[in-house]
Amino acid sequence: MSEPGSRRGRAHDAEGAREAILNAAEEVFSEHGFDGARIDVIAKTSGYNKSLIFQYFDDKLGLYNEVIRRLDKEANQLQATILHELLADEITFTIDRFKQLLREFLSDYFDYVLQHERVMRIYMWELAEGWQTYAKIISERDRQDVVEFMPFLDRVKKAGLLRSSYAPMQQFVMAEFIIPSFLAALPLYRLLVPEEDVSSPAIMAQAKEFIIDFVIRGLVNDTTEANS
Numbered sequence: 604m605s606e607p608g609s610r611r612g613r614a615h616d617a618e619g620a621r622e623a624i625l626n627a628a629e630e631v632f633s634e635h636g637f638d639g640a641r642i643d644v645i646a647k648t649s650g651y652n653k654s655l656i657f658q659y660f661d662d663k664l665g666l667y668n669e670v671i672r673r674l675d676k677e678a679n680q681l682q683a684t685i686l687h688e689l690l691a692d693e694i695t696f697t698i699d700r701f702k703q704l705l706r707e708f709l710s711d712y713f714d715y716v717l718q719h720e721r722v723m724r725i726y727m728w729e730l731a732e733g734w735q736t737y738a739k740i741i742s743e744r745d746r747q748d749v750v751e752f753m754p755f756l757d758r759v760k761k762a763g764l765l766r767s768s769y770a771p772m773q774q775f776v777m778a779e780f781i782i783p784s785f786l787a788a789l790p791l792y793r794l795l796v797p798e799e800d801v802s803s804p805a806i807m808a809q810a811k812e813f814i815i816d817f818v819i820r821g822l823v824n825d826t827t828e829a830n831s
Contacts, residue, residue, distance in 0.1 A: 624649045624656055629670050633721035636728035637667055637736040668740040674722050678715065679748065701764050702819055709815045713782050717807070723783040766824040778818045785814060 627649035631640045642663055646653045660666040716723050729737050749772070756771040765771060792801040800806065 628666050629721050633724035713811045723786050727787045
């Protein structure tokens with residue numbers, strides 16, 4: 604019998620094989636973190652052999668890097684949309700417009716993380732491990748994304764739209780991370796209040812609105828002076 608993923612065992616579709624391996628790796632990394640994930644488990648889950656994984660991704664870190672890049676690409680599309688509108692909005696960049704765009708981004712990001720539970724789990728593993736694995740794969744492209752975000756932060760700060768003088772970048776990272784942190788705590792909420800369906804559509808809709816309002820009220824300097 605041919606080994607799973609061998610050329611003899613099935614018609615070799617490079618694109619399909621890569622996608623299956625990445626899907627399997629995302630699942631295993633989300634369940635066990637980088638250190639706990641095993642290549643043989645990823646191979647078995649994907650249906651392809653380990654030699655093909657090494658052929659495509661070199662090693663486990665290379666595979667992890669590709670998983671993170673795929674997740675980042677999806678999340679960055681949300682950020683790029685809001686960033687484009689904010690940077691292009693030279694005339695109507697008021698508090699009301701700022702709050703509206705923040706609300707749209709946070710709403711879309713909440714839905715994205717809710718629909719991509721593995722993303723949240725991988726980020727929680729990184730958080731627990733001090734981002735040590737991420738530090739090995741961070742690139743100049745990642746830093747460039749931050750550089751592209753800086754003009755928006757400068758405009759926000761100069762316009763007096765932020766409540767705090769604390770570093771704007773850190774403010775936005777913390778605000779964004781509230782969403783995966785909340786979703787990661789859902790199992791705890793179920794233990795504390797087992798009689799409530801804390802993940803029902805109605806409760807999740809309330810939670811989403813609460814988080815959005817919480818972030819906006821915490822970030823935005825909603826005063827008469829700033830509005831004027």
